[in-house]
Amino acid sequence: MKSLFLILGCVVALSGCNYRESKVPPQPVLNASSGLRAFQETVYAHARANCVQCHSWRQPPLFAAENVEEAYAAAKPYADFHSIKDSTFVFRTKNGHCGQACETDGTHMQALIQEWWEKGENAQQPPTPQESTLLTDAIALPELKKIKGGFVKLSWTLDALTPARVQQTSERFELEVERFDVSSYRFRQPRIHTADRALEVRGIKILIDGASDLTGNAYLKIENKIAAHSAPLLSIKHQLVPVSSAAEPIVQISFRHLAEIPNVECSEPTLFENKALPILASRCQSCHGKMPSSQFHLVNETEEACRASRQLVNVVSPLDSPLIAVPFLQAASHPARVLTPEEARSINDWIAAEVKSW
Ligand code: HEC
Numbered sequence: 001m002k003s004l005f006l007i008l009g010c011v012v013a014l015s016g017c018n019y020r021e022s023k024v025p026p027q028p029v030l031n032a033s034s035g036l037r038a039f040q041e042t043v044y045a046h047a048r049a050n051c052v053q054c055h056s057w058r059q060p061p062l063f064a065a066e067n068v069e070e071a072y073a074a075a076k077p078y079a080d081f082h083s084i085k086d087s088t089f090v091f092r093t094k095n096g097h098c099g100q101a102c103e104t105d106g107t108h109m110q111a112l113i114q115e116w117w118e119k120g121e122n123a124q125q126p127p128t129p130q131e132s133t134l135l136t137d138a139i140a141l142p143e144l145k146k147i148k149g150g151f152v153k154l155s156w157t158l159d160a161l162t163p164a165r166v167q168q169t170s171e172r173f174e175l176e177v178e179r180f181d182v183s184s185y186r187f188r189q190p191r192i193h194t195a196d197r198a199l200e201v202r203g204i205k206i207l208i209d210g211a212s213d214l215t216g217n218a219y220l221k222i223e224n225k226i227a228a229h230s231a232p233l234l235s236i237k238h239q240l241v242p243v244s245s246a247a248e249p250i251v252q253i254s255f256r257h258l259a260e261i262p263n264v265e266c267s268e269p270t271l272f273e274n275k276a277l278p279i280l281a282s283r284c285q286s287c288h289g290k291m292p293s294s295q296f297h298l299v300n301e302t303e304e305a306c307r308a309s310r311q312l313v314n315v316v317s318p319l320d321s322p323l324i325a326v327p328f329l330q331a332a333s334h335p336a337r338v339l340t341p342e343e344a345r346s347i348n349d350w351i352a353a354e355v356k357s358w
């Protein structure tokens with residue numbers, strides 16, 4: 001047994017080496033001018049002096065080609081700007097494959113790539129939105145044999161998001177599930193309960209037994225900011241997911257992005273005050289102003305009211321915003337239809353503006 005582990009260890013170590021050597025697939029060149037110029041003054045100049053006899057014509061990659069644009073395109077996959085010391089270029093100037101110029105300690109090449117990055121390549125990279133993904137613990141899916149037997153609430157803590165010393169145990173994600181038919185479960189009412197801080201969430205995926213069904217992805221489009229101490233309904237959509245064949249099926253939730261933010265701000269407060277608030281105050285406040293039976297708390301103060309309403313807006317698909325879809329279209333259970341079409345339209349005017357500048 002012991003020797004098996006040893007062998008495995010070697011294989012891992014070897015493939016680690018191979019990885020460095022392997023050919024990285026060429027990546028498309030973006031509209032290039034600033035990165036191209038920076039390349040020309042740094043790695044290209046060095047390559048034209050030291051690597052040209054092979055990498056300008058007969059030995060791909062042709063990052064020392066006479067045509068600098070061609071060279072730039074060929075060079076990019078071999079520089080890793082996120083971890084410069086791990087660039088293939090750096091490794092290659094250390095492995096001796098070209099004589100003296102490739103028997104260095106790699107620092108010169110690192111400095112050149114750094115300069116390439118700072119002089120212009122950095123302006124070039126599409127800004128990647130900061131994503132911080134999170135996978136919850138797995139919980140057992142309750143037995144749901146009876147078709148349309150009613151929804152069961154599932155709940156996950158979000159502690160993994162928080163450093164252990166400040167765990168906010170009341171932060172959690174909730175979802176309801178029922179058996180829909182012979183071959184599928186039906187999920188509804190995704191909700192994040194926040195504690196002392198506001199959170200931003202994007203892209204929610206349901207994983208059954210570790211895998212997700214890519215055809216059912218209504219919650220992938222969720223994109224919301226949630227104020228502290230609230231729990232807005234994140235989507236009015238139901239999602240069907242194929243039934244598990246496992247003896248004890250498990251469910252996990254993956255968030256493409258879930259992170260703390262300073263607060264939730266409305267970007268169109270004046271429009272809210274004129275177009276939405278009067279209607280909300282007259283039509284909804286009687287119940288939602290004091291009602292503990294709903295998660296929608298509509299207070300008297302304008303800014304707070306806007307924040308609470310904003311959380312029920314669907315950025316990606318405004319017409320599916322729970323704020324309107326629940327009381328007007330009855331997309332989720334609601335005691336009464338309490339809006340006229342004109343009133344719904346007026347609130348929608350605010351929603352449309354709000355999502356534009358969100
Ligand atoms: C004498 C010819 C020669 C010179 C000079 C030379 N190389 Fe190479 N280079 C090769 C050969 C041959 C290969 C492909 C075979 C291999 O993997 O060793 C290669 C491959 C590479 C690769 C691709 C590695 C991969 O994973 O695909 C890089 C990057 C590279 N060289 C960098 C350099 C740099 C930087 C210089 C100049 C400092 C240089 N080479 C100079 C012969 C040369």
Ligand code: HEC
Pocket residue numbers: 231232233279280283284285286287288293294295296312322323324326327332333334335336338339
């Ligand atoms: C007669 C009382 C009453 C009135 C008036 C009322 N609601 Fe509700 N609303 C409820 C109740 C009760 C629930 C909870 C229903 C449930 O969970 O079954 C609810 C739920 C909701 C939800 C879902 C909240 C969530 O997170 O699950 C939204 C959104 C909502 N109402 C919006 C409105 C809006 C907007 C108005 C005014 C246009 C309004 N409601 C007027 C009683 C009312």
